[in-house]
Amino acid sequence: MLTKKVKSRISFLVISIVLLITSVFFILNSLKENVLYFLTPTEAKFKEDLEIGKNIRIGGMVKKGSIYADSKEIKFTITDFKNEILVSFSGTVPNLFAEEKGVVAEGKLKDKNFFVADRILAKHDENYMPPGEKNFLDNNAK
Template sequence: MTPRRKKRLSLVALVLLGVGGATALFLTAFQENLILYHSPTEVAAGKAPVDRTFRVGGLVKEGSVARSEEDLKVRFTVTDTKDDVAIVYDGVLPDLFKEGQGIVANGKLNGDGVFVAEKVLAKHDENYMPPEVAESLEKAGGKPPHSMARPEGN
């Protein structure tokens, strides 16, 4: 093999190595930032990751909201009418947050099986429910309140 051909082959190998490394970094970063949705039934069945951030959603169970008097901590339960998930959130809840309404929360499960929310998102009007929440309610056999049902054709 001539020196020129060796040099060209080395250059091609370096380019392929660089592209492979960049692809690996991209895929790793993408995987770490991916936030999956799990229903309360999936969380109760142990299908949700314990060490990773994910989303859980459903209806805020009536009578489950308990606010701390010392700080902004709030405990509440989210249900898909089949299973429940206890959620703890330390912060200001959205104005539209209330019992019986649909929410989606981002966070992680702690060792006790309680979901520690970093962010809580509430529905934005009377005719909307996050698609993930509506789907998990339907799978669990529950029906969302009439005002929160998805429009026909969606």
């Protein structure tokens, strides 16, 4: 049914697409470090070439009950439920910053467990619902 010309075009196309996908895959793989927007506390802990004092981003959940704020600074713990990092920040946090919500902190590590942030971003999750419908979340989790 297909003519010879059409068949040769299809095979040319398939071969070039396969080559293209493989090359993009390798490029992305080598760029992996740069593509990550933030490191989780676990990644930060086990990353060997992590320079203390270099600007990085740490992301995870704000640990429940870990927020301490006074007039000068706000302190809280970022956790990924395996490891955690204590963060200190002076400045205003976004409205959505809260306990047990996602957060990304930009700044420098002082040591493996203490992070000084210049900027706090709130990371929103994918759930959308009206107030007072928490059980929607629980149903959804199942």
